[in-house]
Amino acid sequence: MIGFVLRKLAGVVATVAVASLVIFGALYLAPGDPASLLAGGQQPSPEALAEIRERYHLDDPFPVRYRHWLTGLLSGDPGASMVWKEPVTALIGARIGTTMLLVAYASLVILTVGVTAGVVAAVGGRKVDQALTVITTVLMAAPAFVAAILLIWVFATTLSWFPVYGSGSGFVDRIHHLTLPALALSGGYLAYVSRITRTEVRAELASDHVAAARARGLPRWTVLRRHVLRNAAPPVVAVSGVTVAGLFAATAVAEQAFGVSGLGSLLVQSAARQDLVVVQALSLLLVTVFVVVNMLVDVLNAVLDPRLVREGVA
Amino acid sequence: MTLLEFENLRVSLGDRPILRNVTLSVAAGEAVGLVGESGSGKSMTVRSVVRLLPEGAAVTGAVRFEGADIASLGAAGLRRMRSRDVAMVFQDPRAVVNPVRTVGDFLTEVLRDQGVNRADALRKAAGSLSEVGVDDASRRLAQRPYELSGGLLQRVVIAAALLTEPKLILADEPTTALDVTTQEEVVAILDEQRRRRSVALMFITHDLELAAAVCDRIAVMYAGEIVEILPADRLHTEARHPYTRALLGSRPGTVPPGQRLRTVPGVPQSALTAPPGCVFADRCPHAEDRCRDTRPAFRGSAACHLLEEVR
Ligand SMILES: Nc1ncnc2c1ncn2[C@@H]1O[C@H](COP(=O)(O)OP(=O)(O)OP(=O)(O)O)[C@@H](O)[C@H]1O
Ligand SMILES: [Mg+2]
Numbered sequence: 185m186i187g188f189v190l191r192k193l194a195g196v197v198a199t200v201a202v203a204s205l206v207i208f209g210a211l212y213l214a215p216g217d218p219a220s221l222l223a224g225g226q227q228p229s230p231e232a233l234a235e236i237r238e239r240y241h242l243d244d245p246f247p248v249r250y251r252h253w254l255t256g257l258l259s260g261d262p263g264a265s266m267v268w269k270e271p272v273t274a275l276i277g278a279r280i281g282t283t284m285l286l287v288a289y290a291s292l293v294i295l296t297v298g299v300t301a302g303v304v305a306a307v308g309g310r311k312v313d314q315a316l317t318v319i320t321t322v323l324m325a326a327p328a329f330v331a332a333i334l335l336i337w338v339f340a341t342t343l344s345w346f347p348v349y350g351s352g353s354g355f356v357d358r359i360h361h362l363t364l365p366a367l368a369l370s371g372g373y374l375a376y377v378s379r380i381t382r383t384e385v386r387a388e389l390a391s392d393h394v395a396a397a398r399a400r401g402l403p404r405w406t407v408l409r410r411h412v413l414r415n416a417a418p419p420v421v422a423v424s425g426v427t428v429a430g431l432f433a434a435t436a437v438a439e440q441a442f443g444v445s446g447l448g449s450l451l452v453q454s455a456a457r458q459d460l461v462v463v464q465a466l467s468l469l470l471v472t473v474f475v476v477v478n479m480l481v482d483v484l485n486a487v488l489d490p491r492l493v494r495e496g497v498a
Numbered sequence: 499m500t501l502l503e504f505e506n507l508r509v510s511l512g513d514r515p516i517l518r519n520v521t522l523s524v525a526a527g528e529a530v531g532l533v534g535e536s537g538s539g540k541s542m543t544v545r546s547v548v549r550l551l552p553e554g555a556a557v558t559g560a561v562r563f564e565g566a567d568i569a570s571l572g573a574a575g576l577r578r579m580r581s582r583d584v585a586m587v588f589q590d591p592r593a594v595v596n597p598v599r600t601v602g603d604f605l606t607e608v609l610r611d612q613g614v615n616r617a618d619a620l621r622k623a624a625g626s627l628s629e630v631g632v633d634d635a636s637r638r639l640a641q642r643p644y645e646l647s648g649g650l651l652q653r654v655v656i657a658a659a660l661l662t663e664p665k666l667i668l669a670d671e672p673t674t675a676l677d678v679t680t681q682e683e684v685v686a687i688l689d690e691q692r693r694r695r696s697v698a699l700m701f702i703t704h705d706l707e708l709a710a711a712v713c714d715r716i717a718v719m720y721a722g723e724i725v726e727i728l729p730a731d732r733l734h735t736e737a738r739h740p741y742t743r744a745l746l747g748s749r750p751g752t753v754p755p756g757q758r759l760r761t762v763p764g765v766p767q768s769a770l771t772a773p774p775g776c777v778f779a780d781r782c783p784h785a786e787d788r789c790r791d792t793r794p795a796f797r798g799s800a801a802c803h804l805l806e807e808v809r
Contacts, residue, residue: 392588392590392593392594393593393594393595393596395550395594396588396594396595397596397607398550398580399548399550399580399586400581400585400586400607400608400658401576401577401578401579401580401581401582401608401611402577402581402607402608402611403577403611406611410596410599410603410607411596414596414598414599415596415597415598488598489597489598490642491597491598491642491644
């Protein structure tokens with residue numbers, strides 16, 4: 185098990201290293217002078233350009249520049265945004281809490297509602313199953329921004345239950361502000377998790393070991409909990425994990441639509457203004473979060489199903 | 499004393515008959531073998547005892563356990579019967595033991611459900627394991643199914659079956675999924691343990707010799723019907739039904755080495771395609787017109803029109 189975790193950790197480090205190389209290198213594949221790109225798409229004076237060349241070691245060869253960038257990142261100083269005229273750490277620090285709250289909120293909705301709906305669809309009989317299939321199909325088909333517009337129209341404009349805009353301050357107020365974004369963000373993923381759960385639970389219900397457990401006279405609920413749900417859990421956890429990990433990047437749409445100031449909207453705005461210092465740091469952060477969450481899910485899955493450790497899969 | 503009784507049991511799925519007419523009784527402590535070709539309804543017969551039939555199966559006739567019709571059992575009564583009175587041993591232990599939980603969980607979960615505390619349940623489980631010849635019980639209890647060989651795992655399944663002290667064990671081809679060397683051991687253990695506790699056994703197998711060695715009586719099934727019932731020790735001398743004889747003749751070992759094995763001629767019937775007359779008529783070397791037209795009733799030990807003629 186320890187070996188398994190170490191292997192996974194090594195995988196994380198390798199993935200992030202490759203990602204950092206790609207993310208950093210992409211800047212220099214982009215057409216144009218990196219110095220003016222780094223200036224944030226403005227028309228800088230020759231002195232400013234020279235200063236940028238100096239600060240970012242642009243006259244050094246690529247490996248040296250990469251090392252400078254990486255050392256900066258690792259020592260906790262990814263530099264300052266040319267657009268915002270603020271350190272990247274400050275920009276991210278001011279927004280990361282909101283985004284984490286939004287992701288946690290959406291994850292909670294996705295997992296509880298999605299898994300419950302999936303289990304109910306699998307064990308609840310034809311009618312319930314069909315009704316849930318219709319609902320999940322609609323949810324899957326509706327993109328997050330359409331869901332956002334609908335939610336704003338119904339719950340913010342018409343019913344005035346929730347604010348239309350902003351991130352809020354204080355826990356309760358923030359939850360209040362983040363409810364609609366979280367719902368808009370959840371829809372499609374929730375439907376997806378529900379479908380997967382339904383399929384997995386169905387497969388377990390039809391399996392021999394569940395029939396055998398029934399033949400041993402165990403109560404329905406015990407069979408469902410200890411044989412069906414327990415065995416359906418690993419694939420559901422795997423899918424949910426990838427979903428949650430991906431949410432960090434997916435927040436962009438919901439944050440933009442609801443004017444929430446988080447990492448997603450920062451990424452969108454920075455990309456639009458060609459604020460490459462921020463884009464690079466954020467991209468790497470998102471990749472890292474994605475890989476780390478995935479690793480945690482793999483480890484959790486290995487605890488749930490020790491065969492995975494032995495086979496060394498995934 | 500009769501423990502289990504099938505009386506004119508018919509099972510169909512939709513308009514498809516699966517069991518056409520099964521009448522058989524099993525005495526307390528008796529072992530009855532069920533043999534017959536694939537699809538003849540052996541598993542369905544045995545599964546109907548614990549009402550473990552495919553969804554939508556329609557059942558007529560009766561299965562009585564200790565005199566009570568199991569169709570009249572409520573959910574609680576059925577669970578009680580399944581957990582205390584009847585235990586099943588299936589074909590493939592890999593498929594029936596939950597792969598992600600421990601051997602100990604598997605062995606103790608029924609006891610735990612009956613209110614036995616964890617320590618007692620584990621102690622009983624360890625005892626049961628050593629009785630079926632599994633060494634190092636405490637280590638085994640903590641292992642998971644994939645860490646055990648098929649033969650060992652089937653012993654675990656047998657240990658679990660014995661653990662609740664049932665009156666009847668239903669064994670559906672318990673060795674078919676195992677390799678030849680472990681097959682004999684596993685059957686020997688099942689046989690020994692159930693004799694020692696005088697538990698009744700219904701034993702499904704394709705192997706007539708094995709059935710004769712383990713069982714007191716043998717019931718031969720064909721196309722959803724029992725066509726002959728014989729005492730095991732008189733299988734060779736007294737088999738009268740042409741199908742039983744054909745089965746006896748088609749075993750390896752009945753022909754000298756090097757010669758072709760004989761098979762039962764024709765294609766096995768399923769209950770669906772069975773003709774109005776005798777189910778075996780179209781493959782029977784002795785069939786006459788009446789065989790094709792009218793169903794033979796069960797007379798003495800077999801359902802055949804020609805018991806007197808065919809010798
Ligand atoms: N779940 C099911 N749904 C529909 N039909 C089934 C199902 N299980 C079995 N049958 C049918 O019921 C008939 C009897 O099957 P059964 O499993 O009792 O045969 P068997 O004698 O045990 O055969 P085998 O030796 O192959 O195990 C077969 O024709 C089979 O196709
Ligand atoms: Mg069978």
